Amino acid sequence: MSRSVAEVMVETLITAGAKRCWGIVGDTINHFTDAIRRSEMRWVHVRHEEAGGLAAGAEAYMTGELAVCAGTCGPGSLHFVNGIFESHRNGAPVVLIASDVARTEAGLSFPQAVDQRKIYEQCSVFCEYVSHPDQARRIVALAAQAALNKGGVAVVIVNGDMFTERTEDALDWAVHRPAPVLRPSDRELEVLASALNEADKVTIYAGIGAREAHDPVIALAKVLAAPVVHTSRAKEFIEPDNPFNVGMTGILGNKAGVDAIDRADIMLCLGTDFAWTQFYPDGKHVIQIDREATHLGRRAPIRLGLVGDIGPTLEALLPSLSGDRDPTHLQQALKQWEEDREGYEREANEPDPALIHPQAVARMLDSLAAEDAILTADGGSPQVWLLRHVAARGQRRFLISLLHGTMANAYPQAMGAAAAYPGRQVIAMCGDGGMSMLMGDLLTLVQEKLPVKLLIFNNGSLGFVEMEQRVEGLLDSYTELQNPDFAALARTCGLSGWRAENADDLESAMTAWLAAEGPALLDVKVNRMELVMPPHVKPSQVASTAMFGIRAMLDGRTKEVVALLRDNFLR
Template sequence: MSKKVADVIVEVLESAGVERCYGIVGDTLNRIAESITESHIEWITMRHEEAGAFAASAEAQLTGGLVACAGSCGPGSLHFINGLYDGHRNRAPVILIASQLIRKDLGFQSVQEVDFKKVYGECSVYCDMIYSSDQARRKTVAACQAALTKRGVAVLIVPADVSREDAVDELPFSVHVSKPVIRPNDEELDRIAAILNTGGNITIYGGSGCMGAHAEIMATASRLNAPIARTSRAKDALQPDNPYDIGMTGLIGNEAGYKAVLQCDTLLLLGADFAWSQFYPSKARIVQIDIDSDHIGRRHPVEVGVVGDIKDTLAALLPRLVQHESTEFRDTLVMRYLDGERAAREHARPGYHSGLSGIHVTELIDTYAAEDTLFACDDGTPVVWALRHMRANGKRRFFASLLHGTMASGMASAIGLQKCQPGRQVIALCGDGGFSMLLGDLLTIVQQQLPIKVVVFNNGKLGFVEIEQKAEGMLNTFTHLQNPDFGDVAKAVGLWGRRVDKAEDIEAAVVDWLAQPGPALLDVKVNAMELVMPPFVALEPAIGMALYTAKAVLHGKGGEVWEMMTENFI
């Protein structure tokens, strides 16, 4: 059989390092799917394309390599959009093979016709269609290279009739990935050093761009006697082996991180694009270092902003920094952070209040999980509990939709993590809303025989949404969820499953759940009134909570108010 365009596409994907492709087959994708069966690329059949995008994205974030997903025309490839939007924001090198109608049917509003270039243009680093067989190799190479070098999603649109055409001789285009050293020039480094050397109370605020620069950041913090606050995405990079750690600022942060950033006189921003301007200091001198020039000064005005890789930049900056003497600012904040962590654990212990605390469940999982576990977290309370109360030790990794903020990424991401790391423990921390949104891919876990451990924090509602409504003075509106026993659901589809609703049973259940050799699901009925407490009480949410309380009492929900108060404030 003669070589087809589909074979060329798959050949380039293999050469670019693709090991897996997540998707659902369909008519316009059939020739490419056939070519994949003859390659070394593993095809993973999903139950929903969105879950496939989350899986591919998580694998790409963990390995740094290129991962593929593929779909049929129209709704098939369209279903990837939310997961790929999330992956693109997380700088995941993913390529989507979006198969398309045959060329003669395009432009006539044909059945299942979708203009993928318009749809994916905003959430990709490359998006183009192969119009003829003599473009196949060149455009596939361009897509792969863009995904790998620009760190994002590439979309390659392939009409079905093009994929079936005979391949033609093309120039031997191939994928090239370079890793240059990027740092500011000497004059810029001298300007930064002059500011830091004269600073008094200096805070380092690091983001996900700090990954791989641990030693240089610790040395800088030691030289400046600076506490290190971090964004939610910097947990893996900055929490392990860090005596200067003071946690996060922002709405899901803590008091120490919040005050460290607002009360410093000099702020060193490292690889952080933290979006909420109200959490930046109003009078401090701010120095920003980031690999992405678009990030410089876009959230808050900075005095000096430079482009550079954090590791290489700090290595060049360190010899220019003088040793600071006073440790009072740093030590006070570190102690405040540790005291806050102890208080949170005390508040969550069994018997302190009624019901099962989500914090306590999270801490138990943290205690009994393996030292190199990969955690995939749903947006909402599960990711907040994980970020606040689980240990990053340099071996573990945490994955969540912290930039896109979508529901349902937890279990789907765990599929991609487990496929590329079959020997490691993978745990999905799910909310009941997020888990049920893509519930069908529980069947993918069974079909692929993946030993993923899923825990559902089941509070019977869209918990984070309800907190937002209370802060606005609203009664609970459309947040209630009528859930089945998810443990029984798991058993019905072939997993180990169990529900726990008593505090005295939870520790043994967690141990048993994690000890299962195959996939297992633990459905935990957590306290529905446990809130995510911010690091401060702002006037507007406080007024909103007071309005909610008044409305709830007037509507005969005084018991709910009392339960909320006793669980979180008394």
């Protein structure tokens, strides 16, 4: 029996595990969306395709299953680009159906015609046209298979008139999901064990590639008496129930993590592709294990590089390691980690009830949020407050734009998480700049009944950019934001809304906000004069900040300089 290309594509996607398709209907995808209407797949109608791309990526990242989005020719598909880049870099298995103009108009500079392949090849693991109706099931199955097995976005390009074509292709093209075990050879493991047994001080640096290896990482740390530093993306997997955890390295990290790596004889990198080379020790101290051979030695010179999945590799390695290590290195790191956490707590405390520090907001959220809450955070300072002040508890999930570094990711990604997990608390930690960039999809939360809780860190500025400018000794420029009353705006859109301007009102407002039925927004007026302090402050940064202070005072902004010093250096 013949079926339309649209019907075959939708059926293949459902068979591959897709439950939702995110997008905006129109012209070249109307027959595709009509096929969805007649299927068990749910169409999620967003107000901006970028939000749909971010939401689909979050759904796929959180579940590990296929998510779908679809765009019309030209502008519709182009609006997805930033969301697709973010989702692809997160390793989220997403299929994008990018439609094109009718075949009769292809190559003739027809309005809205775009070379989709050139656009999406750089942010996909698969990018191919359906060139004949009998290819529909095969191409879509290959796209889904690539997305699920390679971890990333697969793009299927379809001319609008192709969707109505009929096909009798009865071959059973299916999606295969093998689960191989990958580890180094026995000889390579012997070399690794010898190096670790000879080292006095080992520090483990665990990344997202160790997400399935929590227990083997802990066992390794115990045998080696090694502190465990983790990347930002690995926080939710490595931090819980980990007595060897000493936090993070990097500009968003803490002193214990940085010092533990600097002191080590060996920095053992497990499934991490951390990009900032200035935080790596000399290459003779670095050993790296990663599933991708192309990642070995990519960020810093290394002494030894091995290919393998972290869990199976460590399980094979552990019997060859000797124990009875001097615990001094570990004890130093744990003591500094305790001091780091005490410092974070001091930062959050403020006796002036008229001033709300963003750290205090994040710490209160940590104490009031559900044990299995899913939290997203906007790029910039909200991601720092999440990473430093919200604890991973084993069941909590986190999603931050750490590889693509986009603005306005938090609440679109929260939409995808809420759609995938309707019974769980989903919280988006938003900057006021990020919130106002894609504000139209507040209406999606209401229309699609997605009970996301939106927390806005409202400092009236592009705060992270402002900090960057000041640390470089510049006067902050063009960072001012003239914001609406976000709580009132939320109520106008159909959400529940609260606003907190005083520290004494914060807890009651946050409690009511979290308990609200359906989507809700809490607008918190936080201190603008707040720096994200790095683990080590360099003399050059002090000098540059001082230069900002001089320039600001000469510009008549003495009050701002006083506030900056009071709120960051004199507390």
